[in-house]
Amino acid sequence: MSVSPMAYETQFFGFTPQTCMLRIYLAFQDYLLEMMAVVESVVLKKLDASPGGRVSRLDVRKSTEKFLRFMKDHFDQLFGKMEEVLLQLVLSIPPNVLLPEDKVHQQYPYSEEQFQALQDEISRLREQCRAEAAAGQALRAELEEQKAVQAELERILQWFDGLENTCREHGTSNFRESFAFLTQNSKKLQDVLKDVKEKSKKIKRGDE
Incomplete structure (x- = not known):
């Protein structure tokens, strides 16, 4: 998973893109587990229906777990590539794009010292209003x-x-x-x- 904070994207979407990707990942994992459980139940039914079978339930479970690990490894590789594409192209904001609420900062740029001076002036005026x-x-x-x-x-x-x-x-x-x-x-x-x-x-x- 990506570790970039992506704070600007979080401000725009209302959630972190990493959280979105994690939820998608967990949803795919849950779906994969459900599908493997269904496949295993079908295999066990077929096994019970065939008399004289040499495959035990324990062998079926071991095979299911082995196949699940195989599918999970390949899914993680594919999901890593999908995450990279989504975070870079879909869930990211280009550096030259400003959100509507931030365009005022572009029109009226302030340095940190100017902003602090403005805050001090606001505090002084507030105290003056209280005194008056x-x-x-x-x-x-x-x-x-x-x-x-x-x-x-x-x-x-x-x-x-x-x-x-x-x-x-x-x-x-x-x-x-x-x-x-x-x-x-x-x-x-x-x-x-x-x-x-x-x-x-x-x-x-x-x-x-």
Whole structure:
């Protein structure tokens, strides 16, 4: 059997030419063994049908094996020639022939150094894309946070607007006076609440 790798042929056919030839060889060998078994069975039947025969079954088996070796030796010689013809003329691709998927290499030839530089550039661009994606994600998170802060500021501004309107309704337009007014009212409310709690406790004690 041939020992040439024939990698290009394997790429084209999808299997190694040597494997194909081995399968053909084994198929012929199996067929030869089957035929010899059939011949032997016919000879044995003829032997059983002829009374007084001097040939034993063991002699038939020895003759069959001897003939099988003879046929196998000649078959191996013929198959060697057939294999050489098939591998060179049928299952081989000429050196000047390019497969369709490899024609791009002919149009755009690259040296090993250029190919490695291209691979390095691809890796660098891939890392850059990852970094930009991470930066974009961080920017989106920051924008969401800014939106939340802006909403809180707007809520505070609305609260101040409401406070200013309340102060105007009570005749106070100065901001400090407004706070003083609110503080005074808040203290009054706290005193009233304290008084209510004390009276509530006295009422409960009286009920007891």
